[in-house]
Amino acid sequence: MSNLSRRKFIFTAASAAVGTTILHACGSSQTSQTSTPAPTVESVLAPEDAPETNVVKLGFIALTDSAPLIVAKEKGFFDKYGMTGAEILKQASWPVTRDNIELGSAGGGIDGAHILTPMPYLMTLGTITNSGPVPMYILARLNTNGQGISVSNEYKDLNVTVDSSPLKDVFAQAKAGGKDIKCAMTFPGGTHDLWMRYWLAAGGIDPNNDVSVIPVPPPQMVANMKVSNMEAFCVGEPWNAQLINQDVGYSALVTGELWKDHPEKALGLRQDWVDANPKAAKSVLMAVLEAQQWCQDPANVDEMCEIVSQDKWFRVPVADIVERSKGNIDYGDGRVVTDFPEKMKFWADNASFPYKSHDLWFLTEDIRWGYIPASTDTTALVDQVNRADLWREAAIALGVPEAEIPSTDSRGVETFFDGVTFDPENPQAYLDSLQIKAIKA
Secondary structure, eight states: OOOOOSGGGOOTTGGGOTTOOOSSOTTOSEEEOOSSOOOOOOOOSOGGGOOSOSOOEEEEOSSGGGHHHHHHHHTTHHHHTTOTTOEEEEESSHHHHHHHHHHOGGGTSOSEEEEETTHHHHHHHTSSOSSSOOOEEEEEEOOBSOEEEEEEGGGGGGOOSSOOTHHHHHHHHHHHTTOOOEEEESSTTSHHHHHHHHHHHHTTOOTTTTSEEEEOOGGGHHHHHHTTOOSEEEEETTHHHHHHHTTSEEEEEEGGGTSTTOBOEEEEEEHHHHHHOHHHHHHHHHHHHHHHHHHHSGGGHHHHHHHHHSTTTTOOOGGGTHHHHTTOEEOSSSOEESSOTTSOBSSGGGTTSOOHHHHHHHHHHHHHTTSSOTTOOHHHHHHHHBOHHHHHHHHHHHTOOGGGSOSSSOOOOEEOTTSOEEOTTOHHHHHHHOSSOSSOO
16 A cells, blocks of 8 residues: 655646645745734633643644634634633645644644544554654544535536536546546545545546546645646635636535535644643633534624635635535536535534544545555544544533533434445445445455
8 A cells, every 4th residue: 555655745736736826935834823812811711620731733724614723713712711822823735734743843843733534544544644653633523514526617518516427428538538637636535535536436437547636735726727737626615616706617516415414624633732731632622612613603604704714814705705604505507506504514413523433434435445454443543533532521611512412423324415325333334335446345
């Protein structure tokens, strides 16, 4: 199995990113976002609950699902729970996020991040790191839903939606003519990679043989589509909406259509930081959970979008963020949906709770595509990385109603848009049922 090291993650799209806004200065991999002080907020913690340290460095990518971290900083929730030195640091890409977590704050990096859910597992295994395993914890899910798969306007007449099969013959003909058919995602083995692969495979397109699935940083997706460097991409918002607002492509689907209320980003921290600072970790969790509740409130959506759109955070027009945050989806091909029920959720329907059954699906898909060995003890790995227990402790301390605290770590059997089901009690049966995969049956 190949190791997805930094050397192997050189972006094929980098040379084609004409006009792309580079999110970090030369020689710098992260930018501090603490220039505007948060409101002065008194800590509500009792002295015996005070965190071991008031400093934590957390990374984020310019995606709407990072909003809870940004809001926790801007609205003073970190201060409220004693983390007055919390820093939220912009990362240029998921590989940069990985590298800075690997360094840790003691080495000039970060302690954790808004992160693609599979990455803490791949880092714990050491399959994507540069110096061996970096044990991680997942403390919370940051959101469900809210991603999109968008396609170049070149294919608009095919009316591609949740069914990718109209692209099968067109892609095959183009490939036979010598064209490299590129479908972009954000990180190998990450959520966007798995959504893209599932969608293609469900339509009979083998992502390992019929197309090239390439990694591109989220903020570079639209620029690359503009110069015809890809046929399709999967990424979080606001980049799908921006593509449409710039009339470069259209959304075939939003990912809640693939899998209702699917898990997406996570709050991941280094295991050693959490183990050394359990009270601080609880304070971070309480701040983020309260921020998720705030972001979920419809009355706050406009303000949330105004906050994250600022130059110091996303540097993106509010118009590229706000409508999809409200569930108003303009697909760019004539389809318009208002108040879409599977819009991005931060708290509703247990969006924040890190179900272990969901992490098990991600690992099963990473086995499907050859990112981790089939022999991996996925159940033991999930128990090691997923700290649903810490989430519950923080939720109870926060005063979350008992009805909003899941009593089980499994959401049960999941059903996808194509009728395929995943039973977390029998992942092998799911894997065996799939026709297109990298591993042998």
